Amino acid sequence: MGVQKDRVRFNVGGRIFETTATTLAIAGRDSLFGAMFDENWDLQPNVTSTEHFIDRNPDCFAVLLDLLRTGELYIPSNIPEKLLYREALFYGLLDHVRAARWGPFDGNRLHLARSIMGRAPGDGTAIRAGPDGGCCVAHGSMVHVYDWMLEEHPPISLDYQRVNDAIWIDSESVVISACERLGRDDGGMGLFSASTGELRYKFHVTHDNQVKSYTGGALSFNSDYKLFSSCKGRSNEYGIGVWDQVTGKQIDFFYEPLGWSLGDADKLQWLHGTNCLLVATLFPRKDNCYISLLDFRDKNMVWSWSDVGAPTTDERRVRDAIAMEETNSICVVNEYEDLGFMDLRSSAGIVRWSSRSRLMKGNMPTSHAILNWHCTKGSSFHR
Numbered sequence: 483m484g485v486q487k488d489r490v491r492f493n494v495g496g497r498i499f500e501t502t503a504t505t506l507a508i509a510g511r512d513s514l515f516g517a518m519f520d521e522n523w524d525l526q527p528n529v530t531s532t533e534h535f536i537d538r539n540p541d542c543f544a545v546l547l548d549l550l551r552t553g554e555l556y557i558p559s560n561i562p563e564k565l566l567y568r569e570a571l572f573y574g575l576l577d578h579v580r581a582a583r584w585g586p587f588d589g590n591r592l593h594l595a596r597s598i599m600g601r602a603p604g605d606g607t608a609i610r611a612g613p614d615g616g617c618c619v620a621h622g623s624m625v626h627v628y629d630w631m632l633e634e635h636p637p638i639s640l641d642y643q644r645v646n647d648a649i650w651i652d653s654e655s656v657v658i659s660a661c662e663r664l665g666r667d668d669g670g671m672g673l674f675s676a677s678t679g680e681l682r683y684k685f686h687v688t689h690d691n692q693v694k695s696y697t698g699g700a701l702s703f704n705s706d707y708k709l710f711s712s713c714k715g716r717s718n719e720y721g722i723g724v725w726d727q728v729t730g731k732q733i734d735f736f737y738e739p740l741g742w743s744l745g746d747a748d749k750l751q752w753l754h755g756t757n758c759l760l761v762a763t764l765f766p767r768k769d770n771c772y773i774s775l776l777d778f779r780d781k782n783m784v785w786s787w788s789d790v791g792a793p794t795t796d797e798r799r800v801r802d803a804i805a806m807e808e809t810n811s812i813c814v815v816n817e818y819e820d821l822g823f824m825d826l827r828s829s830a831g832i833v834r835w836s837s838r839s840r841l842m843k844g845n846m847p848t849s850h851a852i853l854n855w856h857c858t859k860g861s862s863f864h865r
């Protein structure tokens with residue numbers, strides 16, 4: 483009998499497996515099996531005529547091969563999940579396992595998958611989701627980093643510098659902003675390894691060709707590998723700094739206009755459709771709220787709103803804001819969880835409030851909640 487041209491034979495830890503080219507192609511180009519195919523996804527010469535020996539766990543290989551065949555993940559009770567995930571990482575199949583394990587994201591069907599015990603998340607300065615399903619939680623001068631299984635990596639310690647924000651720029655790197663301490667040239671921002679906690683490099687601010695000490699605040703980035711941060715220095719370094727994510731070099735700075743607030747910003751959000759940056763300085767960090775859109779191409783503030791001059795009887799202080807490009811609007815929320823909307827196409831700067839929660843205001847606790855708001859795939863979430 484001749485050799486089947488689409489069948490591939492493996493010897494994994496002494497056990498023989500046979501599968502088809504179609505099944506292996508599902509693993510993708512970046513997997514261990516991707517090298518078996520040419521640019522047209524045809525098997526390379528001699529692949530079908532050779533038995534391929536892999537010195538790995540055969541039970542895990544059987545589970546992963548079944549996943550490629552069926553699209554479903556079934557883990558027998560005798561196989562520890564961590565062992566399977568380690569083997570999936572070796573074969574380059576961890577993304578397939580994660581997708582099968584958790585399924586597609588659905589903001590309307592959220593459920594608790596796993597929790598971390600021992601720390602109060604309400605005290606966290608920032609809780610940020612990572613691109614591979616992990617997360618990081620900032621507490622004071624510490625940032626605790628977890629992988630997608632909520633296994634903790636070595637924590638990041640900033641030596642008593644208070645963390646202001648944290649952001650993932652890829653699955654291996656976390657940028658952290660921190661306060662400057664009086665009498666010491668520290669603070670600012672640094673890029674850290676998510677797996678080891680090691681500082682890779684710092685992001686410096688220069689003014690008049692001199693490196694300045696500063697406090698780094700809210701963070702954001704865009705698809706052009708630009709990193710944005712609100713900055714407060716000792717003299718003129720108030721505004722929004724821009725750095726190259728790859729080199730760590732400063733490439734731009736939008737200085738704070740007189741009578742406006744940028745350096746104290748609580749929230750930055752990059753708008754991909756308009757290539758502008760939303761900058762929001764909110765109560766209680768400032769007595770007044772300032773929201774603006776910055777266009778760095780011509781150093782212009784193209785849209786702005788502030789509650790300066792609003793009637794003192796209006797108690798609706800904006801605590802968080804998020805831009806929704808699909809509807810050309812900015813959604814804001816106050817401490818009573820009232821929602822308000824502003825039209826980005828209008829320069830009138832009018833907030834249309836929805837007073838849903840005011841009906842139950844008498845039942846609200848006297849302490850105001852600290853809100854933290856994010857938007858993904860058309861849905862908004864806050865804590």
